[in-house]
Amino acid sequence: MNKKEVRSWMMYDWANSAFATTMMAAVLPVFYYDVAAKNIDKSLASSYWGYSQSIAVLIVAILAPVLGAIADYSNSKKMFLRFFAYMGILASILMAFVGEGGYLLASLLLILGTIGFSGSNVFYDAFLPEIAKDGEIDRISARGYAFGYIGGGILLLINLMMILHPSWFLLPNTLVATQVSFVTVGIWWFLFSIPMFKNVNEQKRIHSKLTGSYLSVGFKRVGVTFKEINQYKHLLIFLFAFWLYNDGISTIIKMATIYGRDIGINANDLIAAILITQFVGIPCAFFFGWLAKKITPKKALLLALWIYVVIVFLGYFMTTALHFYILAFMVGFVQGGAQALSRSIFGSMVPEHRHAEFYGFYGISAKFSAIFGPFLFALVGQLTGSSRLGIFSIVLFFIGGIYLLHKVNIDKGKEEAKKAMVQDGIQM
Numbered sequence: 154m155n156k157k158e159v160r161s162w163m164m165y166d167w168a169n170s171a172f173a174t175t176m177m178a179a180v181l182p183v184f185y186y187d188v189a190a191k192n193i194d195k196s197l198a199s200s201y202w203g204y205s206q207s208i209a210v211l212i213v214a215i216l217a218p219v220l221g222a223i224a225d226y227s228n229s230k231k232m233f234l235r236f237f238a239y240m241g242i243l244a245s246i247l248m249a250f251v252g253e254g255g256y257l258l259a260s261l262l263l264i265l266g267t268i269g270f271s272g273s274n275v276f277y278d279a280f281l282p283e284i285a286k287d288g289e290i291d292r293i294s295a296r297g298y299a300f301g302y303i304g305g306g307i308l309l310l311i312n313l314m315m316i317l318h319p320s321w322f323l324l325p326n327t328l329v330a331t332q333v334s335f336v337t338v339g340i341w342w343f344l345f346s347i348p349m350f351k352n353v354n355e356q357k358r359i360h361s362k363l364t365g366s367y368l369s370v371g372f373k374r375v376g377v378t379f380k381e382i383n384q385y386k387h388l389l390i391f392l393f394a395f396w397l398y399n400d401g402i403s404t405i406i407k408m409a410t411i412y413g414r415d416i417g418i419n420a421n422d423l424i425a426a427i428l429i430t431q432f433v434g435i436p437c438a439f440f441f442g443w444l445a446k447k448i449t450p451k452k453a454l455l456l457a458l459w460i461y462v463v464i465v466f467l468g469y470f471m472t473t474a475l476h477f478y479i480l481a482f483m484v485g486f487v488q489g490g491a492q493a494l495s496r497s498i499f500g501s502m503v504p505e506h507r508h509a510e511f512y513g514f515y516g517i518s519a520k521f522s523a524i525f526g527p528f529l530f531a532l533v534g535q536l537t538g539s540s541r542l543g544i545f546s547i548v549l550f551f552i553g554g555i556y557l558l559h560k561v562n563i564d565k566g567k568e569e570a571k572k573a574m575v576q577d578g579i580q581m
Contacts, residue, residue: 155284157352158284158352158353158354159284159285159293160348161348161349161351161352161353162277162280162281162284162293162297162349162353163293163296163297163300164300164345164346164348164349165277165345165346165348165349166277166297166298166300166301166304167300167301167303167304167305167345168304168341168342168343168344168345168346168349169238169241169270169273169274169277169301169342169346170300170301170302170304170305171304171305171308171309171337171338171341171342172241172245172266172270172338172342173270173301173305174305174306174308174309174427174431175305175308175309175312175334175335175337175338176245176248176263176266176335176338177267177270177406177407178406178407178409178410178427179309179312179410179423179424179427179428180309180312180316180331180334180335180424181248181259181263181335182202182408182410182411182414182423183331183410183411183414183420183423183424184251184259184331184332185198185202185256185259185263185411186198186199186202186411186414186415187414187420188251188252188253188255188328188331189251189252189253189254189255189256189258189259190202190254190256190259191253191254192253192254193256195415196415196534196535196538196539196540197535198256198411198415199408199411199412199415199530199531199534199540199543200530200531200532200534200535200543201256201260201531202260202408202411202531203407203408203527203528203530203531203532203534203543204260204527204528204531205260205263205264206263206267206407206408206527207524207525207527207528207531208260208264209263209264209267209268210267210403210520210523210524210527211524212264212268213267213268213271213272213520214517214520214521214523214524216268216272217271217275217371217516217517217520218371218372218374218375218517219367219368219371219372220233220272220275220276220371221275221279221371221374221517222367222368222370222371222374223367224275224276224279225279226367226370228355230276230279230280230355231276231350231353231355233272233276234273234276234277234280234349234350235350237268237269237270237272237273237275237276238269238273238342238343238346239269240265240266240268240269240272241265241266241267241268241269241270241273241342242269242339242342242343243265243269243339244262244263244265244266244269245262245266245335245336245338245339245342246335246336246338246339246340247262248262248263248266248332248335249332249333249335249336250332251332271520277349278516280353280355281293281294281297283355283356284353299435302431302432302434302435302489303435304341304345305431306428306431306432308337308338308341309424309427309428309431310428311337312334312337312424313421313424313425313428315330315331315333315334315337316330316331316334316420316421316424317421375514375517378511378514379514382511382514384569384573385502385503385566385569385570385573386565386566386569387502387561387562387563387565387566387569388499388502388503388566388569388570390557390560390561391498391499391502391557391558391561391566392499392515392518393557394553394554394555394556394557394558394561395495395499395515395518395519395522395554396518396521396522396554397522397550397551397553397554397557398458398461398491398550398551398553398554398555398558399495399519399522399523399554400522400523400524400525400526400550401461401465401526401547401548401550401551401554402461402488402491402492403522403523403526403527404523404526404527404529404530404547404550405461405464405465405484405547406488407527408526408527408530408543408544409427409468409480409481409484410423410424410427412468412530412540412543412544413426413471413477415540416471416472416540416541417472418471418473418474418477419474422474422477422478423477425478426474426477426478426480426481427481429478429481429482429485430481430482430484430485430488431485432485433481433482433485433486434485434486434488434489435489437485437486437487437488437489437490438489438490438492438493440490441453441457441487441489441490441491441493441494442490442493442494444456444490445494445497449563450494450497450498450501450563451498451558451561451563453490453494454490454491454494454495454498454558455555455558455559457487457490457491457494458491458551458554458555458558459555460483460486460487461487461491461551462548462551462552462555463483464480464483464484464487465544465545465547465548465551466545466548467479467480467483468480468544468545469541469544469545496515498563499511499515501563501566501567501570502563502566502567502569502570503570504570504571504573504574525550526547526550529543529546529547529549530543530544530546530547531543533546
């Protein structure tokens with residue numbers, strides 16, 4: 154294993170997580186509400202943000218199988234990684250030119266940036282098996298995830314200081330500081346991507362002949378995998394549960410800041426609260442790993458999801474910045490744990506010889522499942538004129554997910570996976 158390649162690979166997570174924190178979660182939602190959508194009804198501002206998120210995720214979900222096929226069948230992963238990274242970098246920098254009333258341009262750039270962010274991650278993930286030995290994949294993957302939390306958090310902290318104290322950075326006011334923060338995302342993403350582009354070498358492999366276009370091959374593989382998953386009853390039930398509650402989690406991540414702004418929370422308090430979520434999430438993800446060993450992974454995940462239900466209820470009644478800080482801490486407490494436990498529970502019920510195939514489907518389905526929550530939030534908010542009712546509607550995803558998760562028997566799911574291995578002639 155080449156340690157320089159591994160470090161360079163992890164630095165890309167450090168690099169592009171700046172987009173996830175500053176653009177998707179913290180600074181851009183406030184800017185969109187206060188500046189870009191200044192001349193329209195405020196409930197519509199929240200709805201348009203939600204629609205933009207749904208459109209972006211829908212495009213990413215449609216592209217994902219095609220990009221996965223390209224990653225598997227071509228020797229051009231680094232080229233495509235660079236292309237999508239530059240798309241996200243450019244969209245971030247151009248956001249600095251959005252002014253008052255420019256919500257359409259802001260929505261377009263958000264969509265392009267999200268495509269660049271998610272599209273590049275498809276090829277970034279595809280490098281992991283090449284740079285890590287089999288026994289090190291989980292550890293290196295987790296370290297990359299931690300690098301992302303830290304890198305995205307550091308730039309968000311810098312941007313918060315810029316916005317709170319623009320004079321410290323020789324900037325005239327908060328608006329300019331906010332616009333400059335978008336530029337810093339692009340610069341940060343570009344600079345810390347250089348080690349990945351320079352030091353990680355793509356392995357040239359001879360692939361089986363591609364029959365059909367990347368489009369047809371990509372969606373054909375998704376269809377085949379879905380048919381195969383039908384043979385695993387408890388894995389399939391878990392997947393449906395995951396689709397529901399993951400949509401709720403994703404919606405909270407994407408809509409919390411603009412919702413807080415809509416009910417009158419100060420912009421600086423919102424950004425600071427997201428920063429709390431970022432850093433609380435690191436140790437708490439490890440805590441839930443410990444808790445899963447004590448009370449079983451399923452019970453630990455159910456605990457996290459019930460806390461999310463409480464978060465939604467409290468969010469509906471939230472009125473002050475202190476409330477938002479408390480909710481930010483609560484989200485940080487459960488967010489990383491819920492995501493990590495979901496991945497590990499899914500993996501425990503997958504036949505060992507089909508991890509790559511099923512995890513690919515898991516990733517694609519996660520993208521599709523993240524479409525409907527922001528859309529429902531936006532639609533309810535637009536129809537009722539209340540973003541409070543929009544955020545409250547998200548509880549349906551968590552209750553549905555919890556109900557289905559109760560029906561999952563993980564031990565039986567593991568037995569189904571072992572039987573499939575025996576039937577396929579795989580020795581355990």
